[in-house]
Amino acid sequence: xxxxxxxxxxxxxxxxxxxxxxxxxxxxxxxxxxxxxxxxxxxxxxxxxxxxxxxxxxxxxxxxxxxxxxxxxxxxxxxxxxxxxxxx
Amino acid sequence: xxxxxxxxxxxxxxxxxxxxxxxxxxxxxxxxxxxxxxxxxxxxxxxxxxxxxxxxxxxxxxxxxxxxxxxxxxxxxxxxxxxxxxxxxxxxxxxxxxxxxxxxxxxxxxxxxxxxxxxxxxxxxxxxxxxxxxxxxxxxxxxxxxxxxxxxxxxxxxxxxxxxxxxxxxxxxxxxxxxxxxxxxxxxxxxxxxxxxxxxxxxxxxxxxxxxxxxxxxxxxxxxxxxxxxxxxxxxxxxxxxxxxxxxxxxxxxxxxxxxxxxxxxxxxxxxx
Numbered sequence: 001x002x003x004x005x006x007x008x009x010x011x012x013x014x015x016x017x018x019x020x021x022x023x024x025x026x027x028x029x030x031x032x033x034x035x036x037x038x039x040x041x042x043x044x045x046x047x048x049x050x051x052x053x054x055x056x057x058x059x060x061x062x063x064x065x066x067x068x069x070x071x072x073x074x075x076x077x078x079x080x081x082x083x084x085x086x087x088x
Numbered sequence: 089x090x091x092x093x094x095x096x097x098x099x100x101x102x103x104x105x106x107x108x109x110x111x112x113x114x115x116x117x118x119x120x121x122x123x124x125x126x127x128x129x130x131x132x133x134x135x136x137x138x139x140x141x142x143x144x145x146x147x148x149x150x151x152x153x154x155x156x157x158x159x160x161x162x163x164x165x166x167x168x169x170x171x172x173x174x175x176x177x178x179x180x181x182x183x184x185x186x187x188x189x190x191x192x193x194x195x196x197x198x199x200x201x202x203x204x205x206x207x208x209x210x211x212x213x214x215x216x217x218x219x220x221x222x223x224x225x226x227x228x229x230x231x232x233x234x235x236x237x238x239x240x241x242x243x244x245x246x247x248x249x250x251x252x253x254x255x256x257x258x259x260x261x262x263x264x265x266x267x268x269x270x271x272x273x274x275x276x277x278x279x280x281x282x283x284x285x286x287x288x289x290x291x292x293x294x295x296x297x298x299x300x301x302x303x304x305x306x307x308x309x310x311x312x313x314x315x316x317x318x319x320x321x322x323x324x325x326x327x328x329x330x331x332x333x334x335x336x337x338x339x340x341x342x343x344x345x346x347x348x349x350x351x352x353x354x355x356x357x358x359x360x361x
Contacts (some may be wrong), residue, residue: 084161
């Protein structure tokens with residue numbers, strides 16, 4: 001009984017922080033997923049770490065993006081009209 | 089398999105080499121064959137290549153792509169305007185990897201779209217339209233990077249792709265009863281107030297934006313395409329011609345660094361509070 005590995009305790013925190021992306025990507029097998037989740041339930045540090053990764057991803061999603069200049073866009077639309085005349 | 093093991097000899101794939109076999113396409117006619125991006129770089133034609141960018145199970149997406157192509161070929165200006173507006177930001181981000189100024193990146197993206205306009209009728213639909221556009225951009229970017237004699241930064245990444253993403257001193261040593269678990273001081277603490285808090289939101293946005301710019305170029309590109317522009321992992325792999333493992337490692341390291349920057353920001357607040 002006492003020799004049974006405790007779920008969540010066969011994986012260490014050093015391993016959790018490196019497997020977190022695979023976990024979030026759904027790229028871990030069922031056994032590893034269960035082990036990660038058991039560990040997260042036991043370990044506040046890793047649980048915070050995962051939350052913070054999710055938060056980071058969300059925040060990165062709000063970084064403003066650059067667009068093509070209006071002049072370049074106008075040129076492209078003109079080129080499109082030249083090459084692809086709509087069928088009438 | 090140990091999740092931390094065996095990443096040492098990571099193959100950087102063709103993305104890491106400026107241009108393996110010379111420019112595959114002349115700058116004037118930058119429309120690559122859809123199935124190859126490097127001359128001689130792919131398997132012989134007789135070997136069926138997996139095509140991760142066209143998931144055959146996703147019929148709806150394939151149908152949307154086919155419909156978009158029909159509208160473009162019919163000369164529907166609104167369809168072209170829409171892809172130019174939707175895709176240019178991620179193309180600019182990618183182009184910026186090859187050149188040192190925003191202006192040059194704008195030129196590469198503009199050249200890419202011109203090549204798309206001219207090559208639309210030759211596109212055979214063996215990849216998604218967006219992947220094809222990306223490949224044109226990658227070819228133009230590579231030759232532009234070579235022409236500007238800018239050492240293409242994509243090859244200078246090895247050291248950034250190895251080693252732990254969290255400072256090992258935050259974990260207990262091997263002789264500890266709880267070896268390799270967080271030390272009390274090393275364990276992550278909740279971020280409070282939340283990054284959503286109105287007082288912090290602006291500052292945090294700035295931190296994240298600046299931190300993204302300081303990532304090594306390949307990490308920055310993969311994190312941007314995935315998390316800013318919302319591409320799938322499959323699409324990033326085919327757009328940049330990198331392996332799934334390579335993509336995931338770059339994403340992992342980039343995200344881990346950004347998390348660390350935010351953590352440092354919160355720790356700095358505690359100190360000054």
